[in-house]
Amino acid sequence: MWSFAGFVKMATVxxxxxxxxxxxxxxxxxxxxxxxxxxxKNVKKDEWELFFESHEPPTDFASKKLQMHxxxxxxxxxxxxxxxVTSGGTAVPLENKMVRFIDNxxxxxxxxxxxxxxLSEGYAVIFLHRHKTLLPYERHLAxxxxxxxxxIRNDSDGTQQIIANQDKFPKLLSILKGYKEVQASxxxxxxxxxxxxxxxxxxxxxxxxxxxAGTHAMFYLAAAVSDFYIPSEEMxxxxxxxxxxxxxxxLHVVPKMLTPLVRHWAPxxxxxxFKLETDRSLLLDKARQALExxxxxxxxxxxxxxxxxxxxxxxxxxxxxxSITDRNVSCIEELIISDLVTKHTVFIVNNSSx
Amino acid sequence: MWSFAGFVKMATVxxxxxxxxxxxxxxxxxxxxxxxxxxxKNVKKDEWELFFESHEPPTDFASKKLQMHxxxxxxxxxxxxxxxVTSGGTAVPLENKMVRFIDNxxxxxxxxxxxxxxLSEGYAVIFLHRHKTLLPYERHLAxxxxxxxxxIRNDSDGTQQIIANQDKFPKLLSILKGYKEVQASxxxxxxxxxxxxxxxxxxxxxxxxxxxAGTHAMFYLAAAVSDFYIPSEEMxxxxxxxxxxxxxxxLHVVPKMLTPLVRHWAPxxxxxxFKLETDRSLLLDKARQALExxxxxxxxxxxxxxxxxxxxxxxxxxxxxxSITDRNVSCIEELIISDLVTKHTVFIVNNSSx
Numbered sequence: 001m002w003s004f005a006g007f008v009k010m011a012t013v014x015x016x017x018x019x020x021x022x023x024x025x026x027x028x029x030x031x032x033x034x035x036x037x038x039x040x041k042n043v044k045k046d047e048w049e050l051f052f053e054s055h056e057p058p059t060d061f062a063s064k065k066l067q068m069h070x071x072x073x074x075x076x077x078x079x080x081x082x083x084x085v086t087s088g089g090t091a092v093p094l095e096n097k098m099v100r101f102i103d104n105x106x107x108x109x110x111x112x113x114x115x116x117x118x119l120s121e122g123y124a125v126i127f128l129h130r131h132k133t134l135l136p137y138e139r140h141l142a143x144x145x146x147x148x149x150x151x152i153r154n155d156s157d158g159t160q161q162i163i164a165n166q167d168k169f170p171k172l173l174s175i176l177k178g179y180k181e182v183q184a185s186x187x188x189x190x191x192x193x194x195x196x197x198x199x200x201x202x203x204x205x206x207x208x209x210x211x212x213a214g215t216h217a218m219f220y221l222a223a224a225v226s227d228f229y230i231p232s233e234e235m236x237x238x239x240x241x242x243x244x245x246x247x248x249x250x251l252h253v254v255p256k257m258l259t260p261l262v263r264h265w266a267p268x269x270x271x272x273x274f275k276l277e278t279d280r281s282l283l284l285d286k287a288r289q290a291l292e293x294x295x296x297x298x299x300x301x302x303x304x305x306x307x308x309x310x311x312x313x314x315x316x317x318x319x320x321x322x323s324i325t326d327r328n329v330s331c332i333e334e335l336i337i338s339d340l341v342t343k344h345t346v347f348i349v350n351n352s353s354x
Numbered sequence: 355m356w357s358f359a360g361f362v363k364m365a366t367v368x369x370x371x372x373x374x375x376x377x378x379x380x381x382x383x384x385x386x387x388x389x390x391x392x393x394x395k396n397v398k399k400d401e402w403e404l405f406f407e408s409h410e411p412p413t414d415f416a417s418k419k420l421q422m423h424x425x426x427x428x429x430x431x432x433x434x435x436x437x438x439v440t441s442g443g444t445a446v447p448l449e450n451k452m453v454r455f456i457d458n459x460x461x462x463x464x465x466x467x468x469x470x471x472x473l474s475e476g477y478a479v480i481f482l483h484r485h486k487t488l489l490p491y492e493r494h495l496a497x498x499x500x501x502x503x504x505x506i507r508n509d510s511d512g513t514q515q516i517i518a519n520q521d522k523f524p525k526l527l528s529i530l531k532g533y534k535e536v537q538a539s540x541x542x543x544x545x546x547x548x549x550x551x552x553x554x555x556x557x558x559x560x561x562x563x564x565x566x567a568g569t570h571a572m573f574y575l576a577a578a579v580s581d582f583y584i585p586s587e588e589m590x591x592x593x594x595x596x597x598x599x600x601x602x603x604x605l606h607v608v609p610k611m612l613t614p615l616v617r618h619w620a621p622x623x624x625x626x627x628f629k630l631e632t633d634r635s636l637l638l639d640k641a642r643q644a645l646e647x648x649x650x651x652x653x654x655x656x657x658x659x660x661x662x663x664x665x666x667x668x669x670x671x672x673x674x675x676x677s678i679t680d681r682n683v684s685c686i687e688e689l690i691i692s693d694l695v696t697k698h699t700v701f702i703v704n705n706s707s708x
Contacts, residue, residue: 145489147492180501
């Protein structure tokens with residue numbers, strides 16, 4: 001009998017880098033990105049800057065960036081509010097020629113359902129989503145085999161038409177109408193990512209595109225972003241061989257991009273993040289800590305297994321629980337977005353310079 | 355600046371278990387599952403038996419198992435050859451309440467395209483596939499937004515029809531016809547999995563269902579199965595906290611189910627496995643080793659980046675390279691399946707007891 005075991009161990013701080021920078025670790029987690037420090041030319045760059053310096057942008061980055069700028073600019077001219085909705089999980093490759101990766105569970109339902117609600121509230125939506133996760137409108141067809149819904153009809157002129165069988169899928173017509181309206185008003189832009197670094201580059205580009213909308217921009221960060229990654233220069237080139245014995249892979253913590261987003265990329269915007277936990281006892285503390293750390297407007301706290309039943313909206317002023325059992329709604333996202341739109345309106349008024 | 359690093363380390367053999375069993379490690383990897391050993395009642399069970407004993411079957415296992423049995427039985431009565439096609443990657447959770455998992459890259463294209471070819475060759479196909487990966491026929495629509503293809507037409511009687519715009523998608527009609535034919539002959543059974551343990555249970559059940567077809571059964575094992583997993587009793591209960599410091603997760607090697615499949619579950623069947631590598635220099639040696647180890651019929655050797663251009667068919671007798679550049683075909687799977695059907699016919703004749 002042959003057996004084989006291994007360890008995934010999250011270990012020590014990257015002490016070498018800190019030693020080189022001559023910087024004490026004492027102030028810990030919250031010391032990242034102090035602007036005062038950075039005025040001293042001898043002090044090293046922020047984690048997020050180092051990340052972008054050591055990772056190439058994705059191949060189609062320039063064209064996606066341009067699309068987002070043009071989309072945001074067009075809607076801002078009309079005074080339309082614009083929201084970036086991020087959705088789905090980011091993949092972190094374990095090998096340079098990617099065969100295996102670490103992933104986050106996320107169907108994209110939260111993001112896709114929320115995007116529909118924002119659209120119905122009159123927002124223009126940039127939907128930054130993981131490849132193959134649910135899309136607004138299309139998500140309602142996700143469990144339907146398309147080939148089962150479509151029938152072939154022989155017309156009298158000898159041609160063959162492909163007709164959807166509405167009896168098998170009664171909601172199809174209304175879903176399609178909703179989508180066609182959005183398409184006609186050009187109010188939805190779909191941008192896709194797969195890997196962590198693609199997501200981070202596109203988030204920054206989206207933030208810059210939306211920064212011109214000032215307080216009229218919202219960030220609704222529902223994507224399940226990896227906490228750990230392997231820098232590409234440390235990755236194994238080829239597929240890890242199961243019979244080879246101990247490969248050593250060092251996991252690094254992904255820099256939290258909320259810090260530069262709130263401070264530098266879109267400082268006037270209304271920013272909403274999510275805190276998803278499986279342990280109820282940690283949830284509200286962690287949500288409050290995030291709000292204090294990043295200094296943004298709302299954290300939506302939710303428990304994995306009940307995330308479609310209730311959430312708690314956490315702001316500097318209050319906790320507010322929203323639950324579908326209290327109200328006559330088709331999904332929790334109706335309540336979330338309705339609440340956020342009100343909060344956003346108040347935010348715009350309060351931060352108006354006039 | 356706060357940083358954080360960790361290790362994924364594949365380490366030592368599970369020596370304790372081997373010591374307990376009083377079994378030497380000397381014969382190593384190939385010693386697994388010796389039937390001679392097992393006649394001695396003091397000798398421990400095989401790895402694959404222990405895996406099933408320590409993992410519960412998936413909740414819908416009984417109904418999927420029954421479906422596969424009925425499907426296989428129905429087609430065997432007619433003398434139809436039956437193939438199990440496995441497709442897509444298996445997910446390995448890192449936490450019991452699954453948020454993060456390790457995954458294998460696989461779109462499912464190989465499996466879905468191959469299933470179509472088997473169907474056109476007259477085989478009945480059980481398509482055991484990862485949730486959300488490509489399906490036969492439907493795969494051709496994967497990069498098409500359904501909502502873009504469907505138009506709403508107002509009919510003179512006031513009703514609204516949903517019509518596919520064939521100008522936007524000229525191949526839709528022929529794809530749909532292919533699917534409707536398969537549906538009419540009930541020759542395709544779709545069975546879905548997500549996690550490693552689901553896949554392994556369903557593979558065993560499928561093998562048992564097909565074993566009654568004897569030499570007329572084929573196994574075409576194109577799924578990208580994980581090499582490593584974390585036993586559920588060793589998993590962390592809740593989501594790993596990035597700020598918590600070092601969690602220790604022990605990875606175990608997944609037992610190779612080809613061993614019991616060839617020896618016990620379907621010993622008369624024609625079995626085809628895949629060897630996917632990124633390093634060309636290892637490919638053929640590893641394919642040949644697999645064939646010697648498991649004692650089955652064919653290994654299809656392929657390189658990740660060129661897997662849609664060429665493969666090498668490795669049998670005990672020969673290596674044979676198949677390449678789309680040599681022949682007028684739409685995809686490499688046409689060549690692979692055509693070659694396998696011929697090999698299967700020879701196999702049936704050679705192993706005929708009459």
